[in-house]
Every structure is written in C-alpha cells, then in structure tokens.
Amino acid sequence: MKKKMLGGTKRTSIVVLLASAVAVISFIIPLLRHHQSKLVVDRLWKPEELAIYNGTDANLPILLAILGSVFDVTKGKSHYGPGGSYSHFSGRDASRAFVSGNFTGDGLIDSLHGLSSVEVKSVVDWRDFYFRSYIYVGNLIGRYYNSQGEKTKYLKGVEAKAARGAQLLEKQKNEEAKMPSCNSKWSQQEGGEVWCDVGYPRLVQRPHEIALTGKMSRRCACYKEEELGQPGLEVYKGCDYLSKVCAV
Ligand code: HEM
Ligand SMILES: *[C@@H]1O[C@H](CO)[C@@H](O)[C@H](O)[C@H]1NC(C)=O
Ligand SMILES: *[C@@H]1O[C@H](CO)[C@@H](O)[C@H](O)[C@H]1NC(C)=O
Numbered sequence: 001m002k003k004k005m006l007g008g009t010k011r012t013s014i015v016v017l018l019a020s021a022v023a024v025i026s027f028i029i030p031l032l033r034h035h036q037s038k039l040v041v042d043r044l045w046k047p048e049e050l051a052i053y054n055g056t057d058a059n060l061p062i063l064l065a066i067l068g069s070v071f072d073v074t075k076g077k078s079h080y081g082p083g084g085s086y087s088h089f090s091g092r093d094a095s096r097a098f099v100s101g102n103f104t105g106d107g108l109i110d111s112l113h114g115l116s117s118v119e120v121k122s123v124v125d126w127r128d129f130y131f132r133s134y135i136y137v138g139n140l141i142g143r144y145y146n147s148q149g150e151k152t153k154y155l156k157g158v159e160a161k162a163a164r165g166a167q168l169l170e171k172q173k174n175e176e177a178k179m180p181s182c183n184s185k186w187s188q189q190e191g192g193e194v195w196c197d198v199g200y201p202r203l204v205q206r207p208h209e210i211a212l213t214g215k216m217s218r219r220c221a222c223y224k225e226e227e228l229g230q231p232g233l234e235v236y237k238g239c240d241y242l243s244k245v246c247a248v
Pocket of ligand 1: 076079086097098099100101102
C-alpha cells in the first residue's frame with residue numbers, strides 16, 4: 001500500500017518535471033527567436049549596409065525599405081528571398097515600384113516624382129502594410145530620412161500628398177455611393193453581363209486623378225431615365241439606350 005503510494009508520487013513528480021521542462025522550453029524558444037530578430041533593432045541604415053540584406057546570404061535576415069522605413073521581411077522569404085516574385089524589393093528602397101510594378105532598372109528607385117496623389121497614397125498604404133505585417137527595424141538615410149534620422153522635407157511632402165489622395169478617394173467613394181453600382185456576373189458560356197435593379201447601366205469614367213491608378217478607371221453605375229442626359233455616361237456597346245441588361 002505504502003509502496004504503491006510512493007510509486008504514484010514518483011510518477012506524479014516525473015510528470016510534473018516533464019511538464020515544467022516543456023513549459024520552460026516553450027518559454028525560452030520564442031525568447032531566442034525574439035532575440036535573433038532583435039539583432040537588428042531600431043537604428044539608422046546606410047544604403048550600402050541595407051544592400052547586404054538582400055537575401056543572398058542565407059544567414060542574414062532579409063530587409064527592405066519603403067519610404068525610408070526599414071523592415072525585416074525574413075518571414076516572407078518565399079516572396080523576398082532569391083527567386084521570389086518580390087526579391088527586387090530586398091536590400092533597397094524601391095518605393096516607386098510599389099505603384100509602377102516595374103521591377104527592372106530605373107523602376108527600382110525611391111523617387112515618387114510625378115506620381116498622382118492617389119498613387120502616392122497607395123505607397124503609404126504599402127508602408128502601413130509592412131508596419132502591420134513585419135518587424136520595423138529603423139530608418140534608411142537618404143531621400144526620406146536625414147543622417148540624424150529625421151524625416152526629410154521630401155517625406156513630409158509625400159505624406160501631405162498622400163493625405164490629399166486619401167481625401168480625393170473619400171470624396172469619390174461618397175460620390176459613387178450616390179449612384180448604385182450595376183450588378184454583374186460572368187460565366188464561361190455566356191460571358192459577362194451587367195444589369196440594374198433600378199435604372200439603366202452606364203459606363204462612367206472616374207476622375208482623371210483617380211483613374212491614373214490604373215485598372216479602376218471606369219465602373220458600371222445605374223442611372224434613372226431622367227438622369228441619362230448627364231455628360232460622361234457611355235451606353236455599353238451593342239446595348240440599347242433603355243436596355244436593362246448589357247453584355248460586356
Ligand atoms: C504593382 C504591381 C504589384 C506590386 C507592387 C505587388 C506587390 C506585392 C507584394 C510586396 C507582395 C508580398 C506581400 C507580403 O509580404 O505578404 C505581393 C503578394 C502577392 N501578389 Fe503582388 N504585386 C503586384 C502585382 C501583382 C499581380 C499583377 C498579381 C497577380 C497576377 C499579384 C499577385 C500576388 C499574390 C498572389 C500575392 C500573395 C502571394 C502569397 O501570399 O503567397 N501581384 N504582391
Ligand atoms: C545582393 O548583394 C550582394 C552583395 O552586395 C550581391 O553580390 C548580390 O548580387 C546581390 N543580389 C541580388 C539578387 O541583388
Ligand atoms: C521599367 O523601367 C525601365 C527604366 O526606366 C524602362 O526601360 C522599362 O521599359 C520599364 N519597363 C516597363 C515594363 O515599364
């Protein structure tokens with residue numbers, strides 16, 4: 001009886017020991033990992049230093065900069081590592097390519113010169129994405145931060161322009177909410193089709209500054225009969241003036 005109790009206690013203490021070991025290990029491992037990523041803390045980077053972290057050396061973290069903010073994107077190695085679709089972003093600040101999608105030659109530069117406010121806004125959105133998704137490790141000295149790590153006039157200008165872009169998009173969203181969008185469907189057999197619950201489908205061009213951002217330059221919206229005289233409304237090709245459904 002006593003022996004049995006003793007055995008039970010022994011077993012219990014082994015279980016407790018094992019459990020503590022597991023607890024300690026699972027506590028330490030994330031700490032180690034954390035430590036590793038903290039090798040590169042919030043600091044100032046020179047372009048030639050950043051270039052070393054382009055993913056070529058498998059022992060080093062992969063870093064990229066956007067608008068002069070530097071991020072550790074090692075956990076996105078499949079995108080940013082050698083051979084990844086977005087490896088050209090690694091080891092440099094190629095802010096412009098986030099809008100142009102041009103990952104070659106002069107496309108891979110940090111200047112946003114000549115871009116619209118909406119395009120500049122989309123680069124700032126990408127920077128937000130990196131703040132949310134990856135580890136921020138400091139600022140890159142150059143166009144966006146000076147050697148004291150302060151924002152340059154250029155970055156302040158970019159952020160102000162992005163704010164105007166955001167306003168423009170907001171205004172556009174409110175405008176578009178007034179005119180309901182068409183319903184649409186697409187199938188292999190029948191192709192595409194748009195129709196309105198109320199009113200008639202029309203193609204409308206978005207304002208120039210918004211259209212510049214690409215794909216989204218036109219949309220289908222529904223107009224009531226008395227509104228069809230407005231300028232800028234296009235009847236779908238092959239569709240009658242008062243058709244309720246149009247092929248696209
Ligand atoms: C201006 C053009 C483009 C830019 C700047 C861009 C940029 C990026 C970046 C930076 C990522 C990685 C996000 C992350 O870290 O998780 C990404 C992911 C992705 N992109 Fe693009 N992209 C562009 C165009 C395209 C196009 C045209 C396609 C499709 C035809 C595409 C498909 C994808 C997909 C599927 C992913 C996610 C991959 C995954 O999570 O495994 N991208 N893009
Ligand atoms: C990355 O940087 C190294 C060292 O600066 C360089 O030799 C290599 O060509 C670069 N790789 C890419 C993909 O740019
Ligand atoms: C990308 O930029 C380079 C350099 O400005 C240019 O020569 C090339 O034609 C561009 N490519 C595309 C696809 O726009």
